[in-house]
Amino acid sequence: MGNKSVRVIAGAMVVAGWAGYAAAQNASEIKIVLPEQPANLEPCGTIITNVGQILSRNVVEPLTIIDPKSGQPTSGLATEWKQTDPNTWQLKLREGVKFQDGAAFNAEAVKFSIERMTGGKLTCSNIAKFGNAKLTVTPIDDLTVEIKSDTPQPILPTLLSVVMIVSPNTPADKAVNDPVGTGPFKLSSFTPQTVVLEAFDGYWGEKPAIARASYVWRPESSIRAAMVETGEADLTPSIAIQDATNPETDFAYLNSETTAIRIDAGFAPLDDVRIRKALNLAIDWDGLAQLFGEDVQRASQMVVTGINGHDDKLAPWAFDAEKARALIAEAKAAGVPVDTEIELIGRNGIYPNGTEAMEAMMAMWQDVGLNVKLTMLDVNDWLRYLQKPFPESRGPNLLQMMHDNNKGDAAFTVPIFYTSGGSYSTFNDAAFDKEIADAMAATGEDRTAKFKAIFAKVHDELAVDIPMFHMIGYTRVGSRLEWKPDITTNSEIPLANIGLKD
Amino acid sequence: MMLGYIGRRAYHSVISVIGLLTLVFFLTRLTGDPSALYLPLDSSLEARQAFARLNGLDQPIYVQFFQYLHNLLSLDFGQSLRQNRSAIEVALEAFPATLKLAVVAMTLSIALAIVVGALAAARPGSLFDRIAGLVSLAGASTPDFWIAIVGILVFAVGLGVLPTSGTGSGLHWIMPIFVLMLRPFGLLVQVVRGTMISALASPFIKTAHAKGMKRRKIIFGHALRNSLLPVITVAGDLATGLINGAVVVETIFGWPGIGKLMIDSIIQRDFAVVQSTILVTAIAIFIVNIAIDLLYAVLDPRIRY
Amino acid sequence: MTELALPSVKSPGALRQLAIYLTRDKLALCAAVFLLVLIVCVLVGPLFVGELAGKLGLRQRNLPPFALEHGFIYILGADTLGRPILARLIVGAQNTLGIAAAAVFCSMAVGGTLGLAAGYSERWYSHVILRLADVVMSFPSLLLALIVLYTLGPSMTNLVIVLAITRMPIFIRTARAEVLELRERMFVSAARSMGAGSGRILFRHIAPLVLPTLVTIAAIDFATVILAESSLSFLGLGIQPPDFTWGAMVANGRGYLKTAWWIAFWPGLAILLTTLSLNILASWARTVADPLQRWRLQSLRKAPR
């Protein structure tokens, strides 16, 4: 009967329906389906994936752009820059750039945008990258600005890749949903169903092949995949591995995300390095890898290759249950309470198959005789464990986490994780803090070397975390598009780089 | 009298709504300070405290509550943290989508259920009766999100006759409506059948036969009309429960409705929006209930308020 | 709700009669048998397959069904971590049915009692109870569930509490409606004229007559609760790993419907069959309870001509 009823409705609706549905988009118009709805379109929140993927380098442009290969900053709205003293940088701005509302792009506009970010009148996610640095911006001439900071900023140009320049007419004291920037596309509409961008004729650069792009969102990966498969959409930046079944359309890419388990070294038995190493050794890494696809890279540190400071030599822990058991026995002999229950704290939907991974790892650890118990939390509860101040009530615990550093430098990783003050750090070691401080201040080769040393020490001596994998993202790209994802895809999808086959 | 009755109902409902909002307010606040959710993971403690201060989340909860009540009086339902605009605006914007879904689904379910149920009741134990019963019950017994995804894989991907999801053309309606209908339809068929059978056994049906009326007229004229009341009651409850089905349907089919909004905003701890959505749905439900009572009076001359 | 009164099940004769009626309705018989088997599985199954259900087999992830080389336990295939689905179905049944049973029982017990009170007395608390029911009614149950689970954390007990609360109004209202009718019955006046107190009248005279109705509703609600629990799992708030229910299994497997359909299919089927059986039995009970319908289940022998 139920089916009959469908037929009935179908019959009734087909007539009305067909036209609207079957009308194919015209050639230069594409539809992109994202996993979730952007909460807002505030240009100052472009480091939030679903905001960045829409706005970044489409509507608004940054001063510098990180080169995915080298991790070095290249020219964006700023064409060149030089460091006049440790705290001061001077930028040359691009000529002949107009905002979509006609306002001119110049030193004042940059000053405005940066002050809007740092003013504290509105919630600005991007500013987090700057830590607590206080910036003062002074226009030298129409196309030159000087940025002064209260602390040395060796990698300011890299940081500037998150500074999105908005039109001076943007309200400075409240977040907006109608951003106006200098990008090749301007916002046409933003409804609960879709965001539509249209090409901006006055764009300074070359005209993109795409004339119109609309974004929709579906939480179910299988449905996103289906939409591209059926031609309802042309591109979805992320689908689950089990949906990436078609080599023609589905591309894997190293997405700069590194998954790991944080060990809370503050509690017995986790305060014992042998146990921490055992935890690393007890996992059947190849088996686990199957959950994330054969292309995932086993991680030995929290940053991916291409990030300044990554140590290619550093070998990850291999699976060795026997050794793990031995270490545990040894620790036990030394009086470590190895039977204490250890809470493994996972987060729902942190990454595809994340929950399965936790279940698997729990099983493996139990297998080597550790009393690990899994608790899955939702984001907000999980955050309480991730960030200081940690909950008082916690006991010995392991925390599922994922770190995304696509900003080219280990500086966005090391301090938060490993300094006593770092908001994720569970241990404090004054000496180690010192090493990190040096690395942060250093530049060039020296800087790289120092960071490598730090990663090596964390891995070999401290073992305060369990790096899992450098994750692979899967995109499905419609047959009529000319596009490949790269490490930056999680934070931006520049429509200008998308070509059309024909 | 009628007005008096409605007034009484309205008064009761206002009480419940206020109770509801209070409940929601404190319950949601118990789910924790959302500041961290709204800032990037590597943001500093200071940044989070600043955020809390900016949005008054650092106040003691009862202060927040009185603030909320005070704002209510001036019809200010608070700001959405997530979408940085008025919460009630967000809720009202999402409501029509769900309303459309619900109305269409309910109307179709009721209509179909009445026809099917009546025909089944006309010949209890017949093949049609058994099949209708089985199918309707099966419909009521399937996990809706499961059938939804299967439906997409079959009809959109496999056969390619329907769009996978989204809104727009009439075809986009078919699957969401169907999924949403399953449960109400299934249960209503049962109710209609049951009430029809007992109605057909009632004395005045004998009279109708004694008058020499045509069977069809007896079934649809006399029996059905008298068995509508319980059907409406159940339909009402189902309608108010439909918001749950809507959540799933909206999530899967990317329908920008209030059900999904509700869930998203509680997951995102966007308290003001949660409260606004609750307010909107509660009022809608209240209107449905009133409408049902009035419908009673229309259908049964013995009922007067 | 239509008035249901199962024939008094005190005497063994009545029980045998019920059994006979059951055999007369093949469908209901199948349902009953299925549920029986299920209950047996729940009681003894875990003893045999308990540890298998948690046993990793990353080398045989998504093993397709009906492949016997890994042993019979893999007859239904393996899930995303290569764990035998059959074993997980059996263990999952324990949680699924356990939660549903507990929730339904609680809401029936509490809701029923409140309903009795609200129906029998005119005092202030009967109004409070009704408003309470209204509040819960106008509170989208999924949302209520989400909020409470966020507040209390998604443990088995909390899940039961939430589901119980969301289903309570129906019991309150039904019980109340029945009491309103029953308390005007002659035998209640008779008891009062003999000097029986409220307590005695309520629990000795009225409650036993309300119970059958509530039980039948409970059977249908059992199905509803199982589905509600699976919807919660779909939204990621059902019971949390490492524990799992059928709903959770469907929810986890839904991503594989296209590549490994069996992961979500079997638990989905289990839910469908269970709820279907319950519904079928419920409607069978309705037939038995209705003196005008019961004859359909009797063997009618005609006199010789």
Add this chain to the structure above:
Amino acid sequence: MTASDKPILRIDGLTVDFLSEGDPVRAVDNVSFDVCPGETLVILGESGSGKSVSTGTVMGLIDCPPGDIVSGTLVFDGTDLSRLDNEGRRELNGRRIAMIFQDPLAYLNPVYTVGRQIAEVFESHGAGEGGAMRGRVVRLLERVGIPEAETRVDYYPHQFSGGQRQRVMIAMAIALEPDILIADEPTTALDVSVQAQILDLLRDLQRETGMALIMITHDLEVAAAMADRIIVMNAGKVVESGRAEDVFTNPRHSYTRRLMSAVPHGDPKKRSRPVEQEVLLQVADLSKHYKLGSGPFAPKREFKAVDDVSFTLRRGETVGIVGESGSGKSSIARMLLRLNEPTSGSALFAGEDIFKLEGRALNGFRRKVQMVFQDPFGSMNPRMNVRSIISEPWAIHRDILPRQRWNERVVELLELVGLKPEHAERYPHQFSGGQRQRIAIARALASEPELIVCDEAVSALDVSIQMQVIELLADLRQRLGLSYIFITHDLPIVRQFADRILVMQRGKIVEEGETEALFVSPRHEYTRALLNAVPQPKWLQRDPTPLAG
């Protein structure tokens, strides 16, 4: 026209079974009868005698559990009804054969106006459309004596009184001037005065249209009043048939004789022995007023259910309270048992004011006064077996009887009311009406009361059973020295049982007196009306002048 002798309907050897679990139950066994135009045939029988079934088959109405016509022919005007298909049957029903039922409220569709429901008869038989019909319907209503028919045609059934509803049913039945009108207990639910009017109406209509009238009743007076010919049914069989006068004057079959003897006649021996002077109950200025007007249309007004009633009851005395429905007699009973609170007034029971009793005193009083309700089935919890029903008073009043003595006492009581010990384990639905009433009485006796209030205690029972129960009550009165307040709408019954009678009308006592005196020389005209309302046998009525065609 006069009663012709050529039968319009002839039924031969009709045998009907009700199918149920196991063997079928024979409802009608080889019944034969016929009826001629203009004639009235009365089928007399008690409940379960199969009288309704036999006519039900004529209309093709047999309800669940399904009936099964085993054998027999039903020839109506030359066509064999048992061979008709549904359509052919439909053609006849309502047009040539019509039927009215016992309980009009149930048999009228509550959600449609009476006008519409009557009009449906015309529509179903293509005998008229829309506007024109309204006129015909109104005329019909006027004919059956509905006042202001022009407006009431748009009223709903619940807005009419019981008698008027039956008139509406009749209007519906005669709409197409059928050849046969089957009336199934048409007046049973009605007050005697109304009953008389309805019977008159039927007689008149029959005289006008010359239709045959088949009347089914358990009531001997009604039967006598209507019948030209009569057949008496018992247990599905016809036990006697013939001209009404013959059957009534010299019944041949034993069952018929028993029925006749059951007709109440003033027999002093059933009255209580000379009563003591001690006053047991002293009711003074008792009033009960109800606030009406919750409805939207009803203006706020006050309804005086009981209006300033006073009477006394001596120990061992039996007072009958007689009145029609709505006269307030039952309200008095409920107040005396403290089921409802009075608006004003007092009632001294053994010197204490009932309405002031509280707590233990009240419980003590409840022991001494018990009630027997009209509907014994409704007054017993269907979930309790007889044992727990009878022993409930002891469960409530712990001090009456120690638990270990309950069982033997239950047996005593069962025997006292003429039931068997093994009945203790059964449930109410397993008993007949008479037996249930005996159980109810046993329960009433359990707490060793001094006064028993019987509210229509026998009205629901068949005449023969009525007598047995009355005799039981009388017998108990002798043995246990009980007092009764006996409330009924049926004068003849109290005549042989009550010492004194109060006649009530609209909440007031209009006449009070010694039973015989009141029957012989009623003073108040309402009392007279009640007495005359008891219908006269047809053969004693002066023969109605037949109308020409």
